[in-house]
Amino acid sequence: MHETRPKELGDYRVLNLVGTGGMARVYRCRHKTTGQIVAIKVLDISADVNILPLFEREIRAMSQLRHPYIVPLQGYYLSPQLAYLVMPYFESTVADRLRMRLYSPREAAQALTHLAHALDYAHSLGYIHCDLKPSNLMLDSQERLYLSDFGLAKSIGKRSNDQVAFGTPPYMAPELADGAPADIRTDVYALGVLLCEMLSGHRPFEAERATDYFYLHRRALPPAPSQLNKVPPALDDVVLSALSKSPSERPQSAGELARLFQAAVAKLSEAEQRWNPPHCERPLIVLQPVQSSSGVLRELNVQSTQMRRPEPLSKRAAEETTVPERAKRGTQLLTALLLVALLALAALIVLLILR
């Protein structure tokens, strides 16, 4: 998307671009009369006409969800040429905060409790968020957390009519890759990924392609936060329970996960509760396959590429992954052959010298 920044939007003067997401740009704006600063999310209609219904869904969800920890809708405009929604402006997000400093167990428990309040409420009204990730969690000046971006929200129990599965691959529960409908436990899985990232600075799985993420979510046992950074091992079980492959083995609501996590944090020493681990490189971990799988796991856990955009789950994408995989394996074979040849040459030279 190249930037063509509008000068004004309705009663607002556009000040600057804040960020660009999968289907929209977000601008910081000032009301011409009141001077109020807001964030306006402008849909990139030219990119794909099919996103207008998604945007309408986001507007509907935002106007129905009224909760102290959910970003409220302040206004909107919808036409075939231009569509935007107005919301309060936030200085930062959990993604910004994570770049600066990781969460101590106590801070993570507090943030999760806030988030669980908002999610339990949305779930009680039949909304599954389906896109929980750091850039969708706004922070105010006191670092209180607000849930935003219901653009991909689904209704509980309804199989989506979308031809493509949307979401952000590092946070997508395994059942979504199987085409199962999202439910409360789908959001609980994403909370597990989020919690792991807030505590350790790393998500359980890193891969280059969306299809690789789907494979890892379904087939690989997630590493514990304490394997990824200096996180108290006593917190591992709760985080891993949220990351269970089977939805029935996860905590059954966001609130239940928050209570379990809070209880685990309360058992830590005061110093452990308050300690923020420093950022660290992602350690190389050989992922283990889940028991029911073949026992063979392609090694996909060594990359650290970020995948932020919603990606279509298409057959073509699945096919695309096989070609570079084959190319990689070919290069590895060639390197091994070269090494053997070099060793043989070295042995020959030693033999000649000895004679």
Ligand SMILES: Nc1ncnc2c1ncn2[C@@H]1O[C@H](COP(=O)(O)OP(=O)(O)O)[C@@H](O)[C@H]1O
């Ligand atoms: N209300 C807001 N106040 C300030 N920044 C926001 C607000 N809403 C979204 N943003 C920022 O705009 C960026 C783009 O948002 P979005 O289109 O939702 O994409 P994504 O969540 O996929 O990054 C986000 O990364 C976020 O940092």
Ligand SMILES: [Mg+2]
């Ligand atoms: Mg967003």
